[in-house]
Amino acid sequence: MTAPRATKRKRPAQKVRENLPAPQTDEGLLFHYTAYEAAPWTPYSGRTLADMIARREIDFVHTGRGNFLTGTQIVALVEARTVKPFKKPAQSAA
Structure with a gap:
């Protein structure tokens, strides 16, 4: 006798x-954007x-809902x- 298989409950799709x-x-x-809209x-x-x-x-807004x-x-x-492009420092003329 085998144990019953556990079923996964799918999350409902997020409304956008x-x-x-x-x-x-x-x-x-x-x-105000939800995470899925952003x-x-x-x-x-x-x-x-x-x-x-x-x-x-990250910063976010909590509205209670x-x-x-x-x-x-x-x-x-x-x-x-954003990664900025690298700039070499100017060579000083000494």
């Missing part, structure tokens, strides 16, 4: 609103952003994770 303003626009800077503008997946928010690794990222926070996140 349509026609969202881009985070860089005037309207988007103050707009993902296309970041180098992370929605799940990774949600995990980073849960671990308090959920956790959100504003456009300003998305832009700051992308800029903080």
Whole structure:
């Protein structure tokens, strides 16, 4: 006699609103995005952003109903994770 197999319960798909303003626009800077809505503008997946928010690794807005990222926070996140090209320091003529 074998033990019954455990079944995995699938999570429901996250709802993503349509026609969202881009985070860089005037309207988007103050707009509240879920982690899954913010993902296309970041180098992370929605799940990774949600995990980073849960671990308090990035700035976010807690409204009592959920956790959100504003456009300003998305832009700051992308800029903080952007690697700048290396410039050699100027040679001093001595």
